């Protein structure tokens with residue numbers, strides 16, 4: 493079966509967070525949005541069918557979580573990632589970010605330090621700071637155009653008392669798919685200093701063929717015992733609006749504490765469409781995902797080649813996974829505000845400004861590659877023309 497990733501679907505006027513906020517966020521309703529991480533592709537046919545059938549029922553009542561739902565999840569992780577998850581390790585949640593926040597609340601106290609590695613997905617900062625915890629920042633090291641972890645700094649933070657670490661794996665915005673060796677080295681430090689790990693692995697399925705994602709908790713029993721893994725089918729299959737995600741905790745004590753928090757807030761009930769969409773995604777949409785990854789990889793190749801010709805001074809950080817391209821625009825010598833002015837006012841496009849991802853993000857832009865090639869080409873043309881106009 494072939495999938496039409498080149499098809500341009502009109503999303504303006506569909507209550508789209510990405511397409512219908514041009515005026516509110518960028519001062520112009522016509523801005524081309526290549527920012528927030530949702531895709532401009534129709535979902536896999538099996539998902540559309542499952543959701544359509546569910547919608548046709550016409551009564552949208554409280555919903556149970558069928559066995560087929562947990563089987564779809566555990567089957568997927570075994571097949572795709574070689575990770576055997578038991579049903580009773582799973583807890584439902586409406587979103588990964590809410591789960592990150594609940595995990596911070598459950599496994600740390602106000603005033604505690606929580607480690608993150610910047611630049612990183614901006615809500616990591618929010619869930620630490622809005623819960624009254626302190627940032628313990630270990631900046632990633634950009635070496636030969638790729639990010640590496642700074643183990644000396646991580647160890648120093650642990651020695652100083654940090655006991656909780658947030659891991660973004662694969663990494664957003666840098667697109668690193670951490671190797672087994674890198675994760676084991678990190679995990680060994682966590683074991684040595686008794687640090688718990690909140691692993692946000694939402695991008696785990698968006699990995700290009702020559703790379704492999706290793707679930708942190710799958711690497712050893714010692715790692716699993718201290719790990720809270722936050723997952724969802726939403727990024728992989730473009731269903732974030734269905735508010736369906738899950739947490740994997742194999743340590744029964746940690747799971748009990750986390751579930752208590754979920755129950756206290758009554759957050760455990762599932763979305764009406766969630767189980768049906770998830771079953772269709774994990775059981776029937778693997779060929780769609782493989783085709784998607786090829787398309788996104790080709791979009792990355794297109795963007796990198798285009799930038800090397802049109803704006804040779806900028807330096808894309810080649811992604812190993814995710815559908816995000818992180819571009820080092822510092823050689824242009826423009827401030828964050830000037831880059832925003834160029835994007836929103838002159839080029840009428842919106843990539844994410846790197847400054848929101850914290851330390852090390854200033855002067856970078858994040859481009860969402862999950863769109864039809866023509867749209868990507870149009871956005872890059874407009875951006876390059878505006879930059880050349882400004883810097884000539």
Ligand SMILES: Cc1ncc(COP(=O)(O)O)c(C=O)c1O
Pocket residue numbers: 529586587588589590613660664692694695724726732737
């Ligand atoms: C690393 C990461 N975590 C979480 C999310 C969002 O998760 P949710 O929509 O389930 O809260 C995103 C979305 O881009 C992300 O990149």
